[in-house]
Amino acid sequence: MSLIVMKFGGSSVANTEKIFNAARIAAKAYDEGNEVVMVVSAQGDTTDDLIEMAGKIDDNPSKREMDMLLTTGEQISCSLMAMALHKLGYKSISMTGWQAGFLTDSHYSSARIRRIDTERIRTELDEKNIVVVAGFQGINRSDDLTTLGRGGSDTSAVALAAALNADMCRIYTDVEGVFTADPRKVKGAVKLDEISFDEMLELASLGAQVLQNRSVELAKKYNVNIEVRSSLTDNPGTVVREVTKMEGMLIKGVTKDTAIVSMSILGVPDEPGIAFAIFSRLAKCGINVDIILQSEGNDGTQDITFTIPKSDLAQAQQVLADGKDAIKSKEIKLYDNVAKVSIVGAGMASNSGVASRIFGALFEAGVNIMMISTSEIKISVLINANDADRAVAAIHDEFIK
């Protein structure tokens, strides 16, 4: 008997039909002799609708109250899921995050899980229930409701799998697994049977949109085997685990991310402490700086260019304006029509041919490279956003055929 945690995202529980579909998947695993815990997200656009309701009242609502509001979304879907399981003839019980024992810190809207008291879930599993848990949420020490942030249901599922020592954590979604590129855009994109945590982390943070990054980090930390599966077919998908089998294919995927902007700080003096003045200020606000390029400007000054998430732009501009005196820049330029295209795979850094093949493929596709960044398992290039899909296809063709 195995214990399986199954997570169903918003699109997989969006309506009655899909709820029953998910319930049947859980029931099948249960019939096969497994203990089953489902973690569900809010239905379809529910969370967005709730955010819009709050926005009509206050464009900057209290985060505590937002969490109070948003946690209702998953509470609705977990109760409906339990009803569907009952209708199919299975014992089932739904639980809110706090009933399921999710204790978090007090960072409303982006709380971190401190621990999970699984006693209640264990009891209900022993009673032969399929347990349905509301994802994305918990309570803090004051008994106030918290949420784990967007996509937090993945994190709920992986954390729960770790706490329950589950044999598998299946993340059901609307794709068949993790692909070497977006299959809707790139002909010949291939589904991966396996991928390592590190590779998945690079793919997730690069906009592959299959798994939330935090959930993969957590899975790596507690060595939870994740499988990404389609909720439409329930076919074997992609397993994410610590050590993957040796495979012929070096490259695990090609992704693009257009939710970034590039900022250039021009004409800063060539003296120590300037880069620190810039990046420490951004870090303090939790702004994630990605590719950084420092280059000689005119008159012995330096130009510093870097990318940040589009959503952090307004805050970054404010921070840099506030720090103007310390940064001593002449001008800040913004490029917002950019995309980061990345190729991910283990051993890339030790294979010097990869980079030159990328550059060759992009050159042949007529794509101009603005910046380059490399790591142990990925190479990213910053290009004009209009070229992004073409660049992904060109690189994918070069390596994966």
Added chain:
Amino acid sequence: MSLIVMKFGGSSVANTEKIFNAARIAAKAYDEGNEVVMVVSAQGDTTDDLIEMAGKIDDNPSKREMDMLLTTGEQISCSLMAMALHKLGYKSISMTGWQAGFLTDSHYSSARIRRIDTERIRTELDEKNIVVVAGFQGINRSDDLTTLGRGGSDTSAVALAAALNADMCRIYTDVEGVFTADPRKVKGAVKLDEISFDEMLELASLGAQVLQNRSVELAKKYNVNIEVRSSLTDNPGTVVREVTKMEGMLIKGVTKDTAIVSMSILGVPDEPGIAFAIFSRLAKCGINVDIILQSEGNDGTQDITFTIPKSDLAQAQQVLADGKDAIKSKEIKLYDNVAKVSIVGAGMASNSGVASRIFGALFEAGVNIMMISTSEIKISVLINANDADRAVAAIHDEFIK
């Protein structure tokens, strides 16, 4: 400084504008130096919408899961209300039923409050917050969510007022107070300044739809002063309290209730135990039987006629079919186009003229009486539903002018 509990029903928080309107009423009381606790219902049709969602999955869903589902409605409105108060510049915090300390028994969908731990609310009041509590809900000993049944927010408010030893419990609604008859239907209907608990109980159970009966019983038990006010005007409404001032007017109101059906069980043997066989079965299912009439049938048999709420009809029919052998009836007849019209006021039983004046008024209005029931403070007649409004007007004219 007074402590005021204010309850706002679904129509009083149905949209952004109404939420702000309710928030302003609370803020005004707060500015006048009072401690304020708001109890809110789910917005507008939210509860019905949730019931419909569940109905698509299972036409007889688990009551535990229904409560899990329905409690989200009030959680949404209490968080939105706190946001609105923040926007108006007031300190406020929202609480679910369980956060507010509502501990109930385990009768899902119609739980009774066991006690309220008001510690958290007290703390937040001491912090100068306007506290917004989700009505209608609590938790049981197993930490599962429960609801108090339809209209339970009134009960939440009165129970909270009792537990907090509040000075006043204001029930905000969309009418100016308690009227001698439905002011939309009866010309000359008069708003009452005061009414006793007992009189209010009769009016509430008779479909006056102003206050839920249970909340009035609770208010009577703990001697909580209730005031029914309009959330549109915030003008003084009707105070419900133990002893009312002597008033010239004997009659407190005329009401109609069309949400009932009359059942006739025909041809049961004239022997002991038959009435018990019928009514004990109905009581076991929690079906409230109202007016009962027993009359001689043909061949020495008896006919037993009684009224029940329309919503209990299917269950009553099932129960009676199951008990067919014990009840030994020849036929069960159903009259579903009936209405109960009642006149309420203290001292009615001791005033023999009242009944005959009612019958006279109905006779002149051409209304035929099917059944009659009297108590210390009310007289009810069962009539054809088509005559209901005319009957209310005729009786109102006779007594209140």
